[in-house]
Amino acid sequence: MSKAVIYVLLILFSFVSACSKHNEPVSEVPKNPAQYLVSQAPHTAETQAQEKSHGKIDMKSQKDNGDKDSGKHKVEILVPDDVKNTWESVKLLITDKKTAKKETPEIKLNTDYKINGTDIVIKVGQFLPDFRMDTITITSMSNEPNNPAVNVTITEGGKEIFTGWLYSKFPDVHPFEHNKYAVTLVEGIRKK
Helix, strand or coil: CCHHHHHHHHHHHHHHHHHHHHCCCCCCCCCCHHHHHHHHCCCCHHHHHHHHCCCCCCHHHHCCCCCCCCCCCCCEEECCHHHHCCEEEEEEEEEECCCCCEECCEEECCEEEECCCCCEEEEEEEEECEEEECCCEEEECCCCCCECEEEEEEEECCEEEEEEEEECCCCCCCCCCCCCEEEEEEEEEECC
């Protein structure tokens, strides 16, 4: 089975799961998991802008800002204790698109990594070995690397240029887009 078929099945599973939990139809099947989260939030100027940006979600803007009447879904990232106790870092593949030079640094979770000779900084957040999400939760369904994903924020010159998830098995799902560098997840690294 191709990766594209597996990805479509994953999306359909999320779609069916969400509909059965809430007993309400969803108007369309989203093209990627990030669009599913946006499509379930009330349509405000902010969510419409996010939908226009190809489904890329700024996870910070999806969190509850304390206003109980905001009407926004709170997207919560739940990292199970066994996952926290097993995984300590990730290996990323950083490719210079112009020179084809590649590096694969191992970066500890919740730390920053600066790409040598640039002002690009990758802040590595949570790692989920078996990434799953529904309308309000992002979590890992198991501690096995069935669908590895890492949450990253990338800045250039101090300005945030990307916030999202990198998937090792689906690197083309809302990837980091930059004119000179590509950044993808290779794998999670277990504690020794």
